[in-house]
Amino acid sequence: MPELRQNPATKEWVIISTERARRPEEFGGQPCEETPEQRAKCPFCPGKENETPGEILAYRTYGSKPDTPGWWIRIVPNRYPALTPQGELTRVKAEDFFLYMNGLGEHEVIIESPEHEQTIATMEQKQVEEIFLAYRERYLTLSQDPRFEMIIIFKNHGINAGTSLRHPHSQLIATPVTPLHIRHRIEEAMRYFDDNGHCVYCVMLEKEIRAQERIVMETDNFVAFEPFASRSPFETWVLPKKHDSTFDNISPERCKELAYIMKQTLAKIYHSLNNPDFNYMIFSSPCHERNLEYYHWHIQILPRVTAVAGFELGSGIYINTVIPETAAKFLRETKVS
């Protein structure tokens, strides 16, 4: 079983999961392009349902059986899970110093389409809506589990973004702790709220909408913009305009609008930057700290065009070679259908 360990000096958690070392691509030099053999062996393609653990949830045609073709969205446990859902949580402090826990959690794969070659930028709007509705559905279910503190939904697109399979998919990990990283973010937002009486993300949105220069696009209820201090060229944040700390408060209707702005933004990035590798992550409040007045859920899209090197690891400061205002103008003016 995996284990969670905390560094006593930094308070950062890590997951020790030897199971994942079995993944075929681990430690190996990864090929730049998928080979025909890899393509033929893809475990996420229809007809290969028995090559993944049994499905947790699928959106499929009426009458089709679980773990058979007929689905358009399919959610399965990760075959090489970072955390596993069995048992109760135990926290142990060894020698009154080293804190660890059993690796309780959930690690799921959201297979975004039956079509191997698609990506959100190229899918039909309807299909993207289903992906985001599936995120919402899993989030709603898992956030009820008292053992989980945090649910992280993310996508790795391309080798530099850490993906291991080309077939379009995203992932969800539920953790039994609130990571330090998230805690720090919430703490900063809380401090701003205490000092100013407003959610700092709401103020940021107001300033960005007024300035316009970093806006990529807007819909009725969402804004996509390049943050003033973008960490990488074309980093893009998507925020709901109305204050809400908790992703799964989103209505199905709003979720479709979110899918629209995400698809449009990712299509702008795909077409104008020649399909770069990227990650996106949904940031929401911890599962059992709902409806916070000082935090604001959002999505960060981070193209992986430059490497995280020693300086970033040593300082936490990223070096960005493109001015965010320039990047925003470029994406804003990129037309997608």
Add this chain to the structure above:
Amino acid sequence: MPELRQNPATKEWVIISTERARRPEEFGGQPCEETPEQRAKCPFCPGKENETPGEILAYRTYGSKPDTPGWWIRIVPNRYPALTPQGELTRVKAEDFFLYMNGLGEHEVIIESPEHEQTIATMEQKQVEEIFLAYRERYLTLSQDPRFEMIIIFKNHGINAGTSLRHPHSQLIATPVTPLHIRHRIEEAMRYFDDNGHCVYCVMLEKEIRAQERIVMETDNFVAFEPFASRSPFETWVLPKKHDSTFDNISPERCKELAYIMKQTLAKIYHSLNNPDFNYMIFSSPCHERNLEYYHWHIQILPRVTAVAGFELGSGIYINTVIPETAAKFLRETKVS
């Protein structure tokens, strides 16, 4: 001129440096192996001294002229600097919200050897000592500059670790702010000290030396070990046994011992793991906060065998596929001459 910007929501700093976009490898797919053409054009090889900015410091044979061959260590400004040392620091808050500064700082390259194919693991001990003495010398000089808050010395080895040139080199960046990342680390150490009356790193060392199971090697004054919560397979920390928060307090004699344990440890990693990509970073207290009783300078060596993907970016939690005790035993038992 580069610019430092702070994200108002997260308080994280970034450097916006369009100059660095001119680096030839930027945005491009990087080749896995150096081509003969790249090898021939290496600007860090002897005889190419005019292809870098003029040297800041060099260890060279008596009578040889600056910016000519005859050196065995050579330090030059980075041709594509993230920060530049001209002028005074200005902090500006735009719209009472967005904080930025001019990109004042220093960005240097430490060319570690005239020999293109060497790396610390394969160099003579004497040469490695000179590298660490050069780090010390630049650190001592730059930490006197009242404009700099933090000096970060780091090495990127291999493409996955973000290097752009194969010739052995490390880098130094001096920043006019203490990065949030460092502040959080110091804060945690301070809290431990306030609660327990001891430096948390000193306690960690004591526990590690007693347990022995994560020790890679020891010298009279230094310990190399795999942290209890290693973020990646074979992550290794090197700490001085005697409490000291400030790297440049190190004596030249101790600096040679540090070079010895670093060379031995890197040689173990090089030989047993087939020369993996890695970063190392020297963590020290901010320049003008010297001799802190609660912080402890140290070096982190982070092999880059797995990618930082969406989960790590979203949660700050790393997934490590090798148990640190197993990694330590493996490195401990690796014999190097």
